[in-house]
Amino acid sequence: MIINESRVVNLFLRLAEIASPSRREGALRDYLRTSLEKRGLRVTEDQAGAMIEGDSGNLLVEIPGTVAGPALLFSAHMDTVQPGVGVKARVGADGIIRSAGDTILGGDDKIGLAALLEAYDVLKEEKIPHPPIEFLFTVCEEQGLLGAKNFDFRRSKAKMGYVLDAGDDPGAIVLCSPALNAFEYKVYGKAAHAGINPETGLNAVKIAAAAIAKMPDGRIDHETTCSIGLISGGTARNIVPEKCVVIGEARSISGVKLAELTERLIRTFTEEVEKMGAAAETKVEQLYPEISLEPNEPAVQLAVHAVNHLGLTPKLISTGGGSDASILNAAGIPCVNLGVGMKDVHTCGEFFSVASLKEITEIVLAIIKMSAIA
Numbered sequence: 001m002i003i004n005e006s007r008v009v010n011l012f013l014r015l016a017e018i019a020s021p022s023r024r025e026g027a028l029r030d031y032l033r034t035s036l037e038k039r040g041l042r043v044t045e046d047q048a049g050a051m052i053e054g055d056s057g058n059l060l061v062e063i064p065g066t067v068a069g070p071a072l073l074f075s076a077h078m079d080t081v082q083p084g085v086g087v088k089a090r091v092g093a094d095g096i097i098r099s100a101g102d103t104i105l106g107g108d109d110k111i112g113l114a115a116l117l118e119a120y121d122v123l124k125e126e127k128i129p130h131p132p133i134e135f136l137f138t139v140c141e142e143q144g145l146l147g148a149k150n151f152d153f154r155r156s157k158a159k160m161g162y163v164l165d166a167g168d169d170p171g172a173i174v175l176c177s178p179a180l181n182a183f184e185y186k187v188y189g190k191a192a193h194a195g196i197n198p199e200t201g202l203n204a205v206k207i208a209a210a211a212i213a214k215m216p217d218g219r220i221d222h223e224t225t226c227s228i229g230l231i232s233g234g235t236a237r238n239i240v241p242e243k244c245v246v247i248g249e250a251r252s253i254s255g256v257k258l259a260e261l262t263e264r265l266i267r268t269f270t271e272e273v274e275k276m277g278a279a280a281e282t283k284v285e286q287l288y289p290e291i292s293l294e295p296n297e298p299a300v301q302l303a304v305h306a307v308n309h310l311g312l313t314p315k316l317i318s319t320g321g322g323s324d325a326s327i328l329n330a331a332g333i334p335c336v337n338l339g340v341g342m343k344d345v346h347t348c349g350e351f352f353s354v355a356s357l358k359e360i361t362e363i364v365l366a367i368i369k370m371s372a373i374a
């Protein structure tokens with residue numbers, strides 16, 4: 001497989017220049033769409049942009065198969081975090097790609113986009129037989145996976161999926177990631193003058209603090225965590241606070257454990273608050289579901305074979321965060337997240353190596369090749 005190094009590096013540098021912060025992916029969408037249509041590919045954009053108040057939807061690219069085989073989906077996200085406008089990416093003599101230092105680089109996740117386009121070009125040039133392939137380029141991944149959440153997966157025929165969006169080195173295959181619940185806990189007490197008649201008030205901040213002290217916190221077990229992240233309440237120094245709002249989260253690789261922990265958190269909070277005579281209100285939102293794939297899952301096996309075939313070492317790992325792979329799995333497409341070698345993401349010091357870009361492109365090609373043989 002001949003990867004054209006300068007072509008894929010130049011493509012990445014071009015993609016990095018096109019600003020695409022979450023909800024403002026339109027310019028990058030236009031560039032990708034034009035590039036793909038020039039290659040004769042069918043590209044469709046969905047309505048996700050309108051649903052999440054962004055200027056672009058998700059792009060689905062359908063590449064007809066040249067041989068039979070299970071359809072494969074590869075995905076990368078188009079959006080970046082800030083500061084991501086005016087990125088001047090360059091390749092150092094050391095083979096490392098960095099920004100000028102005043103912005104992020106956007107390797108998260110434009111390295112994935114560049115690798116997929118290069119993989120497609122090599123597929124064509126080398127006439128590599130392949131099953132049907134879909135590319136899904138999502139928006140708003142950095143904002144709670146909103147693009148993927150609003151994609152209609154009935155449009156996909158894929159039997160397995162690969163998201164190119166993990167920070168580990170190429171060869172890493174993420175099998176497990178937690179489900180995440182976000183919590184809003186509220187205490188309604190009673191306001192009173194803090195100096196004149198405090199005994200008629202009910203201090204919501206103090207009651208929240210007492211309830212929090214009784215709730216589980218931190219690491220619960222090797223796959224489960226929870227935390228309080230934000231607390232706000234009260235209106236002035238001399239007023240007994242009437243209301244207190246507490247924001248927290250809980251995660252677990254196990255959906256059952258997360259459900260149990262969620263129930264315990266809500267119950268403890270509500271009981272403690274009510275015990276002190278105030279009213280409690282709680283809200284839970286699942287931001288994304290867990291991924292828990294077995295090593296013998298066909299999507300995993302195919303990735304392991306591809307990585308081995310290239311002489312790299314497959315590393316089956318878990319992470320503590322979600323990705324678009326969380327949404328794909330929930331939609332019924334067994335999907336792993338692949339390490340692409342992006343480092344120090346979400347900082348102005350973000351970087352990756354040209355070698356990583358080539359390796360992840362080779363892994364994609366090897367997955368495609370081996371799926372056709374299988």
Ligand SMILES: [Zn+2]
Nearest residue numbers: 077108109165
């Ligand atoms: Zn990412």
